[in-house]
């Protein structure tokens with residue numbers, strides 16, 4: 001049986017005049033000035049030290065498969081030392097400082113991040129595979145902005161919680177994923193410190209480098225030892241950290257599966273918990289959607305950061321009257337996306353973060369084909385080494401398809417159609433997740449009406465994937481609970497006394 005795919009033949013050879021119009025000269029970002037080490041240690045009590053076991057693991061560049069550095073792997077003993085150091089720093093130093101003094105340290109960290117942002121962006125791209133234009137122009141400015149934003153709140157907690165007395169919680173265990181390594185570290189560390197807590201952070205195994213450079217920035221900012229500790233390692237390191245008895249607060253961003261494990265592991269304890277988990281967002285195009293902007297929004301919604309975005313607009317719900325037109329325009333636009341060297345400033349789609357992630361994407365794409373959806377995938381030459389997936393979308397998807405239900409976490413969009421707004425809402429909400437959604441229409445009143453019916457923590461209107469430190473972000477249903485960003489992001493780090 002012929003598979004219903006629309007994979008194209010490779011584009012015309014570069015010498016054809018038509019193809020030449022689209023050939024860009026390479027524009028690689030220079031990585032010469034990056035102070036990357038061959039070996040990285042754990043950051044505990046203000047100092048870098050090897051793992052107690054002496055174990056190390058390699059972190060690789062997913063665009064080349066080259067080892068970037070050997071990184072110390074924290075075990076249970078290191079978790080013990082890091083939590084002890086965070087406890088000591090909390091009791092002896094950090095909780096005794098005034099809000100203004102805590103804010104001063106956070107402002108200092110924010111400024112150092114800005115000064116070193118070019119270097120941090122390159123490291124982020126090398127370690128994780130995302131295009132340099134994203135790490136440089138999106139991630140790093142947001143990282144600095146989060147530290148600036150929460151630095152501003154540190155001495156104004158009485159205004160953040162008017163009429164209430166609040167107190168910090170103590171030691172926060174924070175576990176983060178690989179899709180926005182430094183940004184997730186900022187989302188976690190900045191509000192925790194502003195509210196007066198100390199931190200032990202476990203970055204993801206495939207992207208530990210920028211968190212360790214942030215540790216160096218904490219040293220440069222002369223942050224008191226133990227206020228921030230960084231423990232690279234595997235899932236077991238994270239499990240040992242969240243289970244540690246002297247931890248008061250657990251903040252986790254990652255998969256729903258691990259989120260549930262953590263919930264079970266700390267059930268019955270007095271630990272506070274926030275979970276930022278997976279998503280399967282619906283991006284809804286109503287009949288009157290402004291199509292030029294919408295196509296760009298759809299592309300940004302699903303192909304940004306290779307679709308490694310929890311809130312990615314991975315399901316596109318289109319009114320049936322404009323379905324054909326939208327598919328035609330999308331097909332044309334997707335062909336122009338450039339896949340390749342993430343350090344090249346012309347690259348739109350970089351490397352998939354790891355081999356297991358690429359295999360997961362491929363398996364789900366195959367399931368879509370097997371279940372009868374039509375795959376649209378432009379031909380593009382992919383580099384030989386590294387992990388790559390071309391941008392793709394499926395038409396003819398129904399809600400029962402796996403690609404309409406499961407998180408692909410790659411550059412693959414599933415298109416469904418609807419006839420009435422009630423049907424669009426029902427389809428959008430027909431998922432176990434509830435992180436985000438998008439609405440495209442010229443009518444403001446429709447936006448408010450539909451947003452109130454969507455079971456999603458974040459709803460964008462006529463735009464997609466916009467973030468701001470002042471704006472809370474978080475999910476409903478199996479996308480987790482608690483908010484990060486804004487005033488809401490401070491609340492999980494304080495206890496309200498009266």
Ligand code: NAP
Pocket residue numbers: 175176177178179180202203204205206233234235236237238239240242253254255256258259261262275276277278279309310311407409435475479480
């Ligand atoms: P993951 O497997 O859940 O890993 C997340 C982090 O948890 C990593 O640091 C991981 O360590 C660690 N970990 C693994 N098992 C653990 C355990 N039993 N106890 C404690 N920690 C453990 O997620 P992922 O595949 O790396 O990340 C992708 C997922 O994150 C997607 O589902 C995405 O939607 C979600 N995400 C959500 C948000 C949000 O804000 N809602 C943001 C970004 C990503 P290792 O790296 O060593 O495995």
Ligand code: MG
Pocket residue numbers: 059060061062126127128206207208
């Ligand atoms: Mg890596």
